[in-house]
Amino acid sequence: MFQKILIANRGEIALRVLRACKELGIQTVVVHSTADSDAMHVRLADESVCIGPPPSRESYLNIHQIVAACEITGADAVHPGYGFLSENAKFADILAAHNITFIGPSGDHIRVMGDKIEAKRTAKRLGIPVVPGSDGAISDEKEAKRVAAEIGYPVIIKASAGGGGRGMKVARTEADLEVALQTAKSEAGAAFGDDAVYIEKYLEKPRHIELQVFGDGAGRGVHFGERDCSLQRRHQKVWEEANSPALNAEERARIGGICAKAIADLGYSGAGTIEFLYENGEFYFIEMNTRLQVEHPVTEAITGIDLVHEQIRVASGGGLSVRQEDIKFNGHAIECRINAEDPRTFTPSPGTITHFHTPGGLGIRVDSGVYSGYRIPPYYDSLIGKLIVHGRNRVECMMRLRRALDEFVVDGIKTTLPLFRDLVGNPDIANGDYDIHWLEEYLAKED
Incomplete structure (x- = not known):
C-alpha cells in the first residue's frame, strides 16, 4: 500500500479522495492555487503545497509543478480526481518516468479512449455495441x-x-x-x-446509460451496474441515478457482462465508465471515461463499495477486492449536482457563502468542500456540492430527496437548488419517463 498520496485536484473531489486516504491510513498531500489557500481539503490534509496562481493552466494543469510537489513531499502516488489532468496520458507517463504511481489506467489506455474514433474501433473489437x-x-x-x-x-x-x-x-x-x-x-x-x-x-429520444467498470490490469474485470445520466443541459449531466428506471435486471446483466469482459480483455487497470445511448432496448457505445466519475457516489450507495478505496487498492498492486458475484445492488440512489449558478440562466454565481446548512438523516450524503464564510472563486467549475440520496426503492428515494432538498440551505450566492426542487415534483421525473432532451425542452417551456 502507498505511504503518501498527492491529490492533484480541488473542491469536493479532493476532499472525497482525502477522506478515503485517511480511512486507509495513508498520508495525504494536496496541491492548490493561491485562490484555494483557504479550501477545506487544504485545511484537512497532512501537507499542502501551493503550485501557482489562480488560472488552471498555471496551477492545476501545471505538470512540472505537481511533479515537483511529489518530489518535495515524498509522495509515492498521485490521485488525479476527475477533470484537470485525470485523463492526460502525458501526465501519467511523466509520473511513471519519475517512479510515481498514477492512480488510474496506463497512458496507452488513456490515449486510446481519449480519441473518440479509436475508442469506437476498440469498443467494436471488444464486442461492445456501437452506434x-x-x-x-x-x-x-x-x-x-x-x-x-x-x-x-x-x-x-x-x-x-x-x-x-x-x-x-x-x-x-x-x-x-x-x-x-x-x-x-x-x-x-x-x-x-x-x-x-x-x-x-443520430438517435431521436435516447437515454444516457453508463456502466461503472473496474479492471485489475491482469485480466480481471467487473462491473458495478449502471447509472442513468439522461437529465442533461448542453450535454452536461445534472441529475444521475442508479439503477436506471429504464432497464430491467436482464438488460443490466447483459450489458454489464459485455462491459466487464471487455475491460478484462483490454487489460485495463482501475476505474472506468463505458457510456451508451440507449433506445428501443438497444445499447450504443459513445465513449469511455478513463477516470472516476462525478456521479460515482450513486454507485457506492447501491453497492456499499467505496470506489476510491478500490482505485487505491488496484493501483498499489492489491487487485480487486471483490468478484462479480460479490457485487449486489441494493435499493435506489439519486445524485443532484449543486452548482453556484443562477437556476434559470445558469450564469455562474461566484461569491461568499454566508450560510451553509446541509440536510441529514438516513440515506443522505453530501459531498462538498464549501462552508459558511467560504468565498467561491470565479476561476473554476461551478460545482460546489453533490446531494446523494439512497432509499430502499425509487419511490422512497424520491420522497427522501424531496425532504433533503427542503433542508438544504446555501445563502449569499445563487445555486441550482430551486431547479431540483422543481424537478422532484414533476410527474415525468417521478415516473422515470425522460430522455437526454427532456431537461432542455422543460427549461425552454419554462422560459
Whole structure:
C-alpha cells in the first residue's frame, strides 16, 4: 500500500479522495492555487503545497509543478480526481518516468479512449455495441454524404478529440450536412486543436446509460451496474441515478457482462465508465471515461463499495477486492449536482457563502468542500456540492430527496437548488419517463 498520496485536484473531489486516504491510513498531500489557500481539503490534509496562481493552466494543469510537489513531499502516488489532468496520458507517463504511481489506467489506455474514433474501433473489437457510423475521421463533404446516406438521416457530426458538446452538430437532411460539417470542424479545431470529426446515426429520444467498470490490469474485470445520466443541459449531466428506471435486471446483466469482459480483455487497470445511448432496448457505445466519475457516489450507495478505496487498492498492486458475484445492488440512489449558478440562466454565481446548512438523516450524503464564510472563486467549475440520496426503492428515494432538498440551505450566492426542487415534483421525473432532451425542452417551456 502507498505511504503518501498527492491529490492533484480541488473542491469536493479532493476532499472525497482525502477522506478515503485517511480511512486507509495513508498520508495525504494536496496541491492548490493561491485562490484555494483557504479550501477545506487544504485545511484537512497532512501537507499542502501551493503550485501557482489562480488560472488552471498555471496551477492545476501545471505538470512540472505537481511533479515537483511529489518530489518535495515524498509522495509515492498521485490521485488525479476527475477533470484537470485525470485523463492526460502525458501526465501519467511523466509520473511513471519519475517512479510515481498514477492512480488510474496506463497512458496507452488513456490515449486510446481519449480519441473518440479509436475508442469506437476498440469498443467494436471488444464486442461492445456501437452506434452505426463512419469507421474513422471524415475527410471531406463527399465522404460525409456517402456515410450519411448509408446509415440514414438524421446524423450527428462529432469531434474526434471532443467532449462537453463542443464540435457536435446534427444534420437532418443532406442540405444541412455541409454547414454542420464545416461548423463542427471549426469548433473542434478551436476547442481541441484537432479538427478531425466523424459521423454517427443520430438517435431521436435516447437515454444516457453508463456502466461503472473496474479492471485489475491482469485480466480481471467487473462491473458495478449502471447509472442513468439522461437529465442533461448542453450535454452536461445534472441529475444521475442508479439503477436506471429504464432497464430491467436482464438488460443490466447483459450489458454489464459485455462491459466487464471487455475491460478484462483490454487489460485495463482501475476505474472506468463505458457510456451508451440507449433506445428501443438497444445499447450504443459513445465513449469511455478513463477516470472516476462525478456521479460515482450513486454507485457506492447501491453497492456499499467505496470506489476510491478500490482505485487505491488496484493501483498499489492489491487487485480487486471483490468478484462479480460479490457485487449486489441494493435499493435506489439519486445524485443532484449543486452548482453556484443562477437556476434559470445558469450564469455562474461566484461569491461568499454566508450560510451553509446541509440536510441529514438516513440515506443522505453530501459531498462538498464549501462552508459558511467560504468565498467561491470565479476561476473554476461551478460545482460546489453533490446531494446523494439512497432509499430502499425509487419511490422512497424520491420522497427522501424531496425532504433533503427542503433542508438544504446555501445563502449569499445563487445555486441550482430551486431547479431540483422543481424537478422532484414533476410527474415525468417521478415516473422515470425522460430522455437526454427532456431537461432542455422543460427549461425552454419554462422560459
